[in-house]
Amino acid sequence: MAVLGVALAYLGFIGTARSVPSLSSIGSDLTLLYNNDLDRPNAPQHKSAIMLTSRNVLAAEEACTTLGETLLPINTTFFATDLPSTLEYQVFQGVVPSTQEFWVASKGLECQVVNTQGHVSTSSCLRELPALCSQNAGFMAGPETATSLTVHAQNLEITGFRDQLSFKFIGIPYADQPARWTYSTPYTGPTTINATSFGPSCVQTGTTGTSEECLFLNIWTPFIPENVATTPKPKLKAVIFWIHGGAFTGGSGADPTFDGGNFASRGDVVLVTINYRLSTLGFLALNDGVTNGNFGFADQIQALEWVQQYISAFGGDPERITIYGQSAGAASVRALMASPKAIGKFAAAIPSSNLGGDNYAMTYSLYYTIPQEVSVAVDPILQETGCNNATDTLACLKAIDGNTLVNLPDVARYLVVDGTFLTSTGLPLNGSGPIANVHTLMGFMRDDGAAFIGYPTNDNVTDGLLGAFIPLSVEDNPLFPLPTGSNATLDIFNLTSRANTDIEFRCVDQATAISAVKHNLLKSVWFYEFNRSYQTSPGFDPNFPVCDAPVDAEHPFGDPTKEYFKCHSGDLFYTFGNLPTQTLPYRDADDLPFMQVTLDSWASFARTFNPNPDPAFLKARGFSGTAALIAKQSPWEPVTHANVNDKPLRVLQVPSFMDVFSEAEQCEFMGLPLESLFG
Incomplete structure (x- = not known):
């Protein structure tokens, strides 16, 4: 003493x-x-x-x-x-x-x-x-000297800070600033990095404070080793590498919807979010043999390589990286699974609400050639900028302000077959080309397609189908019966939403799982459909209020047990664990436990490649809410040869259950057959 x-x-x-x-x-x-x-x-x-x-x-x-x-x-x-x-x-x-x-x-x-x-x-x-x-750092606290910490990551000294949930290192440059329409290269700048504030988002429409100098990533972690070389491998945490969506024209790794504190803290994982170049600045391709497009996609790979090299200094296991993205982020995950430059750099994948099939969604899973993109997007851009008559097209475009380019009526936002980063027109699900043989968790919102069509303006079914770009053969078709409720326009929207979800999400994504299992291409496949949602309003709430739970006297913020459209992006608050917000409170007694079990399932997949949380893990963590909920429901089963024609799909609600792949006849009718779409 x-x-x-x-x-x-x-x-x-x-x-x-x-x-x-x-x-x-x-x-x-x-x-x-x-x-x-x-x-x-x-x-x-x-x-x-x-x-x-x-x-x-x-x-x-x-x-x-x-x-x-x-x-x-x-x-x-x-x-x-x-x-x-x-x-x-x-x-x-x-x-x-x-x-x-x-x-x-x-x-x-x-x-x-x-x-x-x-x-x-x-x-x-x-x-x-x-x-x-x-x-003593508070909940969601900002950086202070008293809570700062410097991590030595090989040649880098990176200073971040902590809050109540995790250690945070935000605004880390992962690449040198590339010249416009050149591919990003590894970071070689100052080795002392202040990572206590987010870097600017990439130039995009509708957002201020953006920059072409935007290639930053952000890290949330519950554990930092003193010496990576002497740290036992099991102490390192699984890594989730998040790729934001936004149609390849918008979005940011700094979006508070994707704050990684809860994922890191409750999930015991390292969460990484990234920026990548967007719109014409990220995806322009020309027929000049040099400007081959996919610059934003290549940024994603550059960020992934940075994580592989440095993440162990932040407690992450570079051999257990799960790439996770939603919407255009899911399209990115799918493309990374096909990219020779990315295969081997991640262990698992979560493409959520991947678009594909027909109409607007087609190019997210079926890639243009460079001449096709030039015809569809670049030629109009040249007309709109006056560069169509320039002797040096690229020099003319480089002279135009980036904000002007992304706000043109036409922009380049397409993944293309460039011969280096993408060598096939899509993920080769028949085994004909390279594909990442990784564990995969995938699925969609029940009404994902509702966000990509307008609400009917009258009670004419034909007008509604034409306005939604749905084939007129859907009208009076027993495969697509028209509901007969008291609201004629809502009945039509039910019809067009169902058909568009089939066309742009359900058919292609279910066919992807079926073909991957049929050809033994992936280590495991787990499939889901969200039947509970909470829109990221005011950020994204299309056709308001159809995507919101109906309000009544007992549920002033909506009753999720009643019918409403489970729309695009309605899963994100649940998977990241970031409800409630200042404007979006809990709606009922199930919002919190559903969020708990959803995050626990996603984190379990990242840690173990199985979305069923280990009961021993839940007991050790004291996660009694999730333990009680999963005790009331059957286990989540992977898609296998044995159950692919039975009940391979997990319906996520309270409680969750296994069900069949749906709309098989409808997909066949639309020319998107589940069993043979990919061979």
Whole structure:
């Protein structure tokens, strides 16, 4: 105890000026412990802590002080509720034994420890034990000197910060700034990087503060190793590499919908989001043999390579990267699965709401040749810019402001067969070309196509079909019966939405799973259909209010148990765990548990390549809500040869269940047969 007194006296002399600590100055791995139930309104009531590797109590005090914290003060409530599950999870992972004790704040000159059940006792001060530091950064807190941290990632020194949920490193440049319409190359800029604020989004329409210097990525992580070289492989976390959607013309890795704190904290994964060049600045292709397009797609691969090289310094396992994207992000995932430049650089894929088939959706899964893009998009761009008569077309376009280019009536937004990044016109699901043999989780919203057509302007069925670009043969067709409700325009919208979801999502995505299993192309395939949704309003709520749960006296924000359209992007709040927002509260008692089980399923897939959370994992984490919900429903089964014609599809709702691939006859009628579309 006298030794502790000397240590405390020494620590009292540490100056008030504080430099940003690094893992080497702390001398420890850092694990952020937080019992995350995803209930954001109550998040400030919970506390978190930082776990350090074994050391004596003097070194523990010093390391906590270096972090701007103290040894964890005794808090009876916290030690009885939140702390035990976070420590039990360390036991579950094999990081510590069940009998482990941890240094916490001393009582006078008496050293104190806490065990994995949260019980506090006094102990000899001469032992070496893992330590628990306080963690005073608040929920969704911004960067402060007191909560900053520098990570040494090979030649880079990257300073980020922490909040209540995770360590955050945002606005990291992953490539040198490329000249317009050249491919990005690895980052070689200053090696000291301030990663405490998002970099600008790529130039796009309808958004201010954008830039052509926009190739940044963002990292959320629950764990940072002191020394990657000596860190056991099992301690590294699975990585989710998120690619935003937005029609290849908009979007950003900084969108708060995709904030990775909850994914990292509750899912125990490292979450990465990226920017990539968009619109004509990212996808222009010319018939000049040099400007071959896919610049934004190549940016995604460049970011993926950065993650492969550096993510272990942030606690991520480069051999367990899951690429995940929605809408145009899903199209990107699908293209990465076909790209010779990307195959082998990820272990799993989640293409959510991938477009394909016909109409607007066709080019997301069936790629133009360069001459086709020139005809469809570039020739009109040249007309609109006056560059059609220029002796040097490329030089003429380079002289035009980027914001002008992305706001033209026509833009280049297409993936193309360039011969390098994409060598086939689509994902070769008949085994005729390269394809990433990875674990795959895929699916769509029940009414994904409702977002891509307009609402009928009158009660004429023919007009409704023409306005939605649906074949007139759908009218009076027993495969597509017209509902007979009290609202004629809503009846027509039900018809056109169903048909368009088949044409642009359901048929192609189900056929993809069937063909992949038929030809044994993927390590596993898991398929879903969301039958519960919450639109990202006001960001994206098409044909308002049909995509929103109907309001009644008992449900002023909507009743999700009643019928409404489950529309495009309505899954994102659930998978990222980011409800409620300031304007979007919980609508009923199931929004929170459904969000919990959805995030837990997605994170389970990233960690284990199986979306069924391990009951032992749930018990160790204290995730009783998810455990109770999955106990009421059958397991999620993968798509296999044995069940592909039975019930291979998971309907995600409360409770979830297995069902058949739907609309087979309708897909056949539309020329998109499930069994033979891809051979």
